[in-house]
């Protein structure tokens with residue numbers, strides 16, 4: 001529920017799914033379930049207040065959130081890992097392929113990252129993971145694929161490993177929290193043993209599935225922000241803020257001014273005590 005500019009991170013994820021053509025969404029939560037549910041629910045009192053005050057633009061924005069999609073909620077009782085979280089949704093998904101989007105990975109792209117993968121799925125009808133290259137020293141934060149290279153951004157995957165060391169990693173192509181999975185993943189997950197970090201790892205189940213059914217990875221076009229990381233969160237806030245028409249004219253000069261004050265003063269930003277508009281009052 002951390003806000004990025006003016007909406008919670010989870011809304012960016014839901015909007016990506018909706019823009020990709022997904023109509024029914026299951027959110028697997030641990031704590032904070034109520035605030036997520038409330039956010040996507042109809043806000044009767046708030047809508048009435050906005051209507052009474054004639055704030056119709058804001059009213060439309062609030063209504064749009066509750067009309068985004070049909071959302072169901074499942075609580076994962078213990079934090080036993082991504083593989084376990086997905087298994088919690090088995091009953092609700094049934095015997096159909098489905099997409100998984102991780103809440104910490106915000107993708108800004110046109111077309112949306114998931115729709116890039118869905119387009120490939122329509123042709124290939126295979127399990128797909130979305131990947132991007134990461135610096136070698138960062139591979140141990142991700143699920144990493146092994147492949148013999150890519151053709152038009154598509155890798156035929158020969159294996160997957162969760163959070164390998166830079167020395168052991170089979171490549172620097174990392175899974176970016178986007179998956180299209182077949183229902184057969186559930187039987188693999190049900191038999192899975194604990195993996196990296198003592199958790200049930202989706203990546204381990206995908207490694208098995210890759211051997212039995214084959215699996216593709218797609219190079220995702222777009223910018224990805226890891227908002228589970230402090231720096232990634234700040235990057236997302238600044239860059240998404242700069243993309244907003246209503247904020248850019250204020251934010252861009254502010255950042256220029258901040259940077260030049262740091263350049264002039266060494267490590268200390270001089271904007272403290274000044275107003276952001278630069279009037280210089282302290």
Ligand code: G1P
Nearest residue numbers: 082105142143174175176177203
């Ligand atoms: C999870 C997955 C990992 C993936 C990553 C993307 O890891 O297990 O394979 O690469 O998300 O963000 P986590 O970040 O939850 O540790």
